[in-house]
Amino acid sequence: MIKVRRLIKYTYEHIRRNGWLSFSSVAIMTLTFFVISIFVFTLYSVHVILHYYESKSQVIVFFNPQASQTYISSVKTKIENTGKATSIQFISQEVAYKRFVKLLKTQNPALAKSVDINALPPSFEVSTQNLSNLQDVANTLYKLKKNSNGQIDNILYFKNVVQFLKQAVSVISDVGLGLIIFLGIIAFVIIIITIAITINSHSEDIEIMKLVGASNTYVVGPFIMEGALYGVMGVFVSSIVLYLIFLIVSTYYKATILFPLEQFFQGVPLPHYSLLLVLEFIGIEALVGIIIGAIASSISITKYLK
């Protein structure tokens, strides 16, 4: 206990003596974790949205209106046999007609009346868990089409839009990760320098500490604690700043920012950030902050003691 109390006392003395330097270390850590938080939350949101679009994307197989019921059933069995479809919905000619009429009623009532039910093909709408499964199902269907003697009329598969989204997310992820690593390295180096300067201003103390028989652990402790503290402070300050920004946006910019966003993503289940999830995230960040700070200061002090 006495050791912990002295560790805290010396750490406090270090930080107090290098006021501005400590401030700049906390500031750079704050900036780092601010950017990390924004990127992680953005990427998480984008992944949730993308997953929604992925699960919503379908491959549609249209049958010739003359296709036999037996053949249509056999196609369904073959799709089921791939094991990759999460839902296979049969759209009969009647359902297709109802949809068509409903769609055209407001836009072109005259056309809606002229459509013959027999002109509309029955179809299967197949959904899968993800895009690669969808691709597999589509491939199976293309093969079936070749030998279908015209019973399969067409296969509709909107892969390009989703693939574009996926690529965009992957680029954003890579850029984000790169930026996070870059900022992380800068924060790491700044802490090494800060602690090196702190050590310099304490070189006399360290010399005397060693002369009177202080162990290396005793000398090193406050410096490592100082680095870890910069990390934790950076995490907490950035979390507070983010929370304030969130508060301001949700209070004053509801109409100009939030509402249009909600409109844009209508129907998409946006990710829900529960308090527990946010706290967990801050906890993980704090741990990362402690590790970065402690390792950086260990490097500095170990180098000095050698």
Added chain:
Amino acid sequence: MLTFKDVSKKYGNRIALEDINFHIEEGEFVFLVGHSGAGKSTLVKLLIREETPTSGSIHFAGYDIDKLSRKALPHLRREIGVVFQDFKLLPRKTAFENIAFAMEVSDFSNREIKKAVDYMIDLVGLSAKSRLFPHQLSGGEKQRVAIARAMVNNPHILIADEPTGNLDPNVSWDIVQLLNKINNWGTTILMATHASDIVNSLQKRVISLDEGKIVRDSMGGYNE
């Protein structure tokens, strides 16, 4: 208690100490004399393991100093009190805190520290100035604080490296009297100096160094 056996120390081609052999018994007061560059400071550095000998061995209170591991070094340092010419006090700590510092690193409780520091500060005659910072103390007072710090862990030996080098003759004499008093209570003292008047007046054992070699080891005075 302290034995130097065939100890030599070289820095590159320069010989700082050569074939040093001596033994100091517990309770002795020994002067280490010689001109600047004779090897006094190197000998002190070897003793507190700031340097390692090029050859030979150093034994002190059960420690083989020349073979000491890095981990065991703090324990050795707690057995040896050291006083320097430039005091080496922490400027941002009071006299009391400077002395207490030496006990804090040995994990003593606050109560133990207060008791021991109060006792030591009284012993060196600075009770009234324990709350003052080094810049508020005179040279002699600073050296008293340094001696109190060196003694507070109750070391086997007190090494004083030119402790009067920065002090007026009157003050120097006070400091030597204090060291003599500490020696009379049983602590071994090894004092490096080139102040012949002090050595002559105390008439203790004198080890004289010249160009890294012991040229004399006997009781009595010293002519610079």
